[in-house]
Amino acid sequence: MRVVVFGATGGTGRAVIENALSAGHAVTAFARRADRIVPADGLTVIQGDVMDSAQVAPALDGQDAVVISLGECQDFCVRLIGSMLPERSKDDDNIERTAGRVAEGLQAA
Numbered sequence: 115m116r117v118v119v120f121g122a123t124g125g126t127g128r129a130v131i132e133n134a135l136s137a138g139h140a141v142t143a144f145a146r147r148a149d150r151i152v153p154a155d156g157l158t159v160i161q162g163d164v165m166d167s168a169q170v171a172p173a174l175d176g177q178d179a180v181v182i183s184l185g186e187c188q189d190f191c192v193r194l195i196g197s198m199l200p201e202r203s204k205d206d207d208n209i210e211r212t213a214g215r216v217a218e219g220l221q222a223a
Contacts, residue, residue: 118142118173120164121183123150130181131157144173 117134121127122143134141135156143151148161162169164184174180 115178116140116142116176117179117181118144118177119181119183120144120170120173122159123147124183126183127181130183142173142177144170 117130117139119127119130119134119141122131122145127143127145131141131143131151131154135154138156140156140158142158142160144160144162144164145151146161146163148159151157151159153159160169160173162173164170
């Protein structure tokens with residue numbers, strides 16, 4: 115499976131990347147600071163700003179799954195990235211539920 119992780123340099127993002135790579139998935143890490151990501155086999159790193167749709171859109175191409183583990187802009191970024199997913203992947207109710215669960219989990223951590 116091909117997985118892109120937004121918020122790849124935070125604790126949650128790093129754990130997701132480590133677990134996904136261990137499971138044999140191809141992972142793309144999207145981060146503002148690419149220099150904070152340790153290179154690994156099966157890992158592609160894209161440096162960019164999640165608030166810039168022109169930078170985010172190419173990172174979504176060809177992905178089977180999207181993991182968003184961002185801090186401050188969590189709700190907004192989930193909606194922004196969700197709006198760029200192909201129609202077959204869009205489920206606004208599911209995006210809302212997932213954003214809520216992720217935000218609750220981040221607050222509890």
